[in-house]
Amino acid sequence: xxxxxxxxxxxxxxxxxxxxxxxxxxxxxxxxxxxxxxxxxxxxxxxxxxxxxxxxxxxxxxxxxxxxxxxxxxxxxxxxxxxxxxxxxxxxxxxxxxxxxxxxxxxxxxxxxxxxxxxxxxxxxxxxxxxxxxxxxxxxxxxxxxxxxxxxxxxxxxxxxxxxxxxxxxxxxxxxxxxxxxxxxxxxxxxxxxxxxxxxxxxxxxxxxxxxxxxxxxxxxxxxxxxxxxxxxxxxxxxxxxxxxxxxxxxxxxxxxxxxxxxxxxxxxxxxxxxxxxxxxxxxxxxxxxxxxxxxxxxxxxxxxxxxxxxxxxxxxxxxxxxxxxxxxxxxxxxxxxxxxxxxxxxxxxxxxxxxxxxxxxxxxxxxxxxxxxxxxxxxxxxxxxxxxxxxxxxxxxxxxxxxxxxxxxxx
Amino acid sequence: xxxxxxxxxxxxxxxxxxxxxxxxxxxxxxxxxxxxxxxxxxxxxxxxxxxxxxxxxxxxxxxxxxxxxxxxxxxxxxxxxxxxxxxxxxxxxxxxxxxxxxxxxxxxxxxxxxxxxxxxxxxxxxxxxxxxxxxxxxxxxxxxxxxxxxxxxxxxxxxxxxxxxxxxxxxxxxxxxxxxxxxxxxxxxxxxxxxxxxxxxxxxxxxxxxxxxxxxxxxxxxxxxxxxxxxxxxxxxxxxxxxxxxxxxxxxxxxxxxxxxxxxxxxxxxxxxxxxxxxxxxxxxxxxxxxxxxxxxxxxxxxxxxxxxxxxxxxxxxxxxxxxxxxxxxxxxxxxxxxxxxxxxxxxxxxxxxxxxxxxxxxxxxxxxxxxxxxxxxxxxxxxxxxxxxxxxxxxxxxxxxxxxxxxxxxx
Numbered sequence: 001x002x003x004x005x006x007x008x009x010x011x012x013x014x015x016x017x018x019x020x021x022x023x024x025x026x027x028x029x030x031x032x033x034x035x036x037x038x039x040x041x042x043x044x045x046x047x048x049x050x051x052x053x054x055x056x057x058x059x060x061x062x063x064x065x066x067x068x069x070x071x072x073x074x075x076x077x078x079x080x081x082x083x084x085x086x087x088x089x090x091x092x093x094x095x096x097x098x099x100x101x102x103x104x105x106x107x108x109x110x111x112x113x114x115x116x117x118x119x120x121x122x123x124x125x126x127x128x129x130x131x132x133x134x135x136x137x138x139x140x141x142x143x144x145x146x147x148x149x150x151x152x153x154x155x156x157x158x159x160x161x162x163x164x165x166x167x168x169x170x171x172x173x174x175x176x177x178x179x180x181x182x183x184x185x186x187x188x189x190x191x192x193x194x195x196x197x198x199x200x201x202x203x204x205x206x207x208x209x210x211x212x213x214x215x216x217x218x219x220x221x222x223x224x225x226x227x228x229x230x231x232x233x234x235x236x237x238x239x240x241x242x243x244x245x246x247x248x249x250x251x252x253x254x255x256x257x258x259x260x261x262x263x264x265x266x267x268x269x270x271x272x273x274x275x276x277x278x279x280x281x282x283x284x285x286x287x288x289x290x291x292x293x294x295x296x297x298x299x300x301x302x303x304x305x306x307x308x309x310x311x312x313x314x315x316x317x318x319x320x321x322x323x324x325x326x327x328x329x330x331x332x333x334x335x336x337x338x339x340x341x342x343x344x345x346x347x348x349x350x351x352x353x354x355x356x357x358x359x360x361x362x363x364x365x366x367x368x369x370x371x372x373x374x375x376x377x378x379x380x381x382x383x384x385x386x387x388x389x390x391x392x393x394x395x396x397x398x399x400x401x402x403x404x405x406x407x408x409x410x411x412x
Numbered sequence: 413x414x415x416x417x418x419x420x421x422x423x424x425x426x427x428x429x430x431x432x433x434x435x436x437x438x439x440x441x442x443x444x445x446x447x448x449x450x451x452x453x454x455x456x457x458x459x460x461x462x463x464x465x466x467x468x469x470x471x472x473x474x475x476x477x478x479x480x481x482x483x484x485x486x487x488x489x490x491x492x493x494x495x496x497x498x499x500x501x502x503x504x505x506x507x508x509x510x511x512x513x514x515x516x517x518x519x520x521x522x523x524x525x526x527x528x529x530x531x532x533x534x535x536x537x538x539x540x541x542x543x544x545x546x547x548x549x550x551x552x553x554x555x556x557x558x559x560x561x562x563x564x565x566x567x568x569x570x571x572x573x574x575x576x577x578x579x580x581x582x583x584x585x586x587x588x589x590x591x592x593x594x595x596x597x598x599x600x601x602x603x604x605x606x607x608x609x610x611x612x613x614x615x616x617x618x619x620x621x622x623x624x625x626x627x628x629x630x631x632x633x634x635x636x637x638x639x640x641x642x643x644x645x646x647x648x649x650x651x652x653x654x655x656x657x658x659x660x661x662x663x664x665x666x667x668x669x670x671x672x673x674x675x676x677x678x679x680x681x682x683x684x685x686x687x688x689x690x691x692x693x694x695x696x697x698x699x700x701x702x703x704x705x706x707x708x709x710x711x712x713x714x715x716x717x718x719x720x721x722x723x724x725x726x727x728x729x730x731x732x733x734x735x736x737x738x739x740x741x742x743x744x745x746x747x748x749x750x751x752x753x754x755x756x757x758x759x760x761x762x763x764x765x766x767x768x769x770x771x772x773x774x775x776x777x778x779x780x781x782x783x784x785x786x787x788x789x790x791x792x793x794x795x796x797x798x799x800x801x802x803x804x805x806x807x808x809x810x811x812x813x814x815x816x817x818x819x820x821x822x823x824x
Contacts, residue, residue: 055747055748055751055753055755056742057746090742091772126742127739127742128773190726232725233724234747236742312644312645313643313644313819314645317820318819318820321820327500327537328538330468330539331502331503331646331647332645334466334469334648335604356503359468359503360508361504361505361539361540361541399816400816401813401817403725409733
């Protein structure tokens with residue numbers, strides 16, 4: 001059960017013209033569940049993505065990167081994305097690369113395009129061979145149910161340990177034209193994205209030039225998926241893709257244009273919703289925690305401290321227990337690696353409660369005030385460093401018995 | 413229950429001449445438990461220590477450092493150590509410093525020495541005021557039961573969430589003289605020492621010059637306490653103290669001497685035993701995991717990768733479940749931050765089982781082989797990076813339901 005479930009999925013996920021989605025039950029790992037998704041794109045579409053920085057990045061991630069780089073040479077547009085769950089095709093060496101390429105070729109043959117015009121994605125268990133035959137056998141079924149109004153099924157298809165599908169949709173008016181944005185994401189564990197998160201796909205019918213789209217996806221990821229953590233485990237398969245189908249009249253070709261600013265803001269807002277849904281559905285999560293670090297010398301040091309708090313098992317179990325054992329937060333700040341931090345200038349708030357002042361317990365702080373906030377399902381930790389003007393915010397969840405249960409049983 | 417409990421505590425902990433230990437039930441946090449320990453030292457003793465690098469280092473740690481630095485100026489030897497459990501006196505600002513000094517003064521008055529000749533230590537809850545009156549009221553009781561043969565009681569006195577006392581004792585013959593070493597340690601959670609761990613005390617009757625002792629304690633810590641992690645949480649109070657009473661004839665005054673080498677080796681061996689006991693008694697631990705990373709370019713990168721594996725909640729829950737979901741180890745290696753790591757040269761062993769070869773699944777690897785090792789209570793993970801000659805080893809434990817239970821209930 002996600003925090004404050006059900007997650008706020010838009011009742012009507014708006015189709016994005018220029019994109020159709022179809023799914024199959026291919027039995028990749030388990031029978032009778034949707035596990036292969038195909039997205040086909042209009043020839044006008046541009047695609048850009050950001051990927052995991054894990055050195056063991058999965059075979060499909062490597063193939064994606066190669067195909068996206070190839071774009072700049074061939075100019076032949078990406079025509080389809082193919083995603084399987086149940087197997088991550090990571091830690092699979094040369095065989096894994098051949099498998100990812102085989103899936104692309106099979107879909108390209110069915111669609112009448114080149115394999116390099118297909119982007120592959122996988123999510124699931126690491127270190128096991130991808131059952132290529134099962135994935136490719138599912139492709140014709142996925143193509144038979146291709147349709148534009150299919151985002152909810154798509155969100156369900158890419159789930160693994162997720163308890164709920166994650167999707168968001170919005171419209172924004174630019175130059176008098178209504179532009180649509182719809183996206184889906186998945187992920188509940190092995191979540192500490194570093195450049196992107198474990199499968200997010202966001203599409204708009206606006207036209208966006210390739211180099212502009214590449215800038216926009218990085219900007220959005222840095223303010224959304226790159227600000228969440230569940231367990232500090234950066235996945236091997238993290239990918240966040242932004243697709244601009246170009247079927248609308250709006251064409252964004254300049255990063256400095258007002259149109260870019262409006263569209264990028266809308267993209268970032270939806271990305272943040274998708275990213276926060278992942279945290280709310282974090283494995284075993286019962287609390288949604290916002291951690292804001294202010295008055296730092298640099299954004300980097302603020303993020304370092306925020307992640308140190310967000311990754312501390314002791315802090316996370318205290319949240320689970322609704323126990324205002326808040327010295328654990330100070331300890332996590334102290335070992336964050338900001339070596340010249342003067343703790344005597346530091347203030348700590350829990351929502352509106354001033355817990356620590358000038359590095360020590362606030363004399364006016366009372367346990368029942370901390371207790372009141374800790375019992376909430378949504379909590380903000382606010383740290384003021386008193387040494388600069390930079391700030392950073394991340395979102396995370398607590399560490400519960402269910403996290404252990406889920407991850408002790410994941411493969412069984 | 414510790415891994416493979418009971419821990420191998422020497423049946424006869426050998427007294428170290430020149431040191432007496434006494435304890436009290438001072439009711440610092442809970443009634444009817446030993447919670448204050450006093451160790452008195454012969455005037456010939458030298459003392460050196462290493463302390464947490466946490467920026468929120470506790471008040472007693474700050475006082476300890478000041479008193480040890482004062483040694484070089486005053487030349488007046490340290491005469492006693494005083495340790496309380498139940499309260500860490502950390503995150504307590506100026507008040508905390510005054511409290512730590514007040515405890516030193518009270519003990520100094522009873523012993524007839526200066527406050528600067530007393531070293532204070534605290535462990536327990538962070539961000540709560542130290543009940544100075546209760547600690548000082550316990551001191552006379554501790555002094556009445558001072559005796560040399562009291563190490564087991566001392567080990568029990570410094571316990572917090574530890575399920576078992578931790579102590580080790582050995583003798584080593586140097587220049588025909590039998591030298592005794594006895595030490596105690598505590599800690600089960602908030603354990604990822606960085607320069608030292610949450611309270612370790614090791615004494616020998618050898619004489620060791622102050623500057624030589626300072627070198628020896630760092631060397632021993634780096635190969636013992638600085639190689640363990642339970643939850644990645646570096647404590648605010650970590651302290652490891654080495655005491656040389658100088659009551660034996662042996663006097664070590666030169667780091668380059670053969671005597672130094674023999675004594676330092678014995679000190680390191682005991683330190684490692686004390687450190688490993690902490691891991692075996694890690695909060696909720698059911699497995700003792702040794703992680704060795706070999707063939708790296710530097711010790712630093714080997715340690716980085718070892719800790720990345722050792723801190724991954726996904727790896728730790730897989731160990732708890734005895735589930736050979738070993739792709740999680742590859743993922744943790746991949747995000748360790750070694751940016752130029754070529755995973756195609758990497759091999760992964762679980763005990764004697766070659767799981768991954770050249771970055772991919774070993775074709776000969778069979779699940780039942782991994783399963784067999786995962787069921788053991790002691791497991792070695794061995795990573796060969798194939799890019800150099802450096803290596804590093806750390807020790808850690810699994811992440812179980814009991815870790816969550818213990819830390820959700822710690823203060824209640």
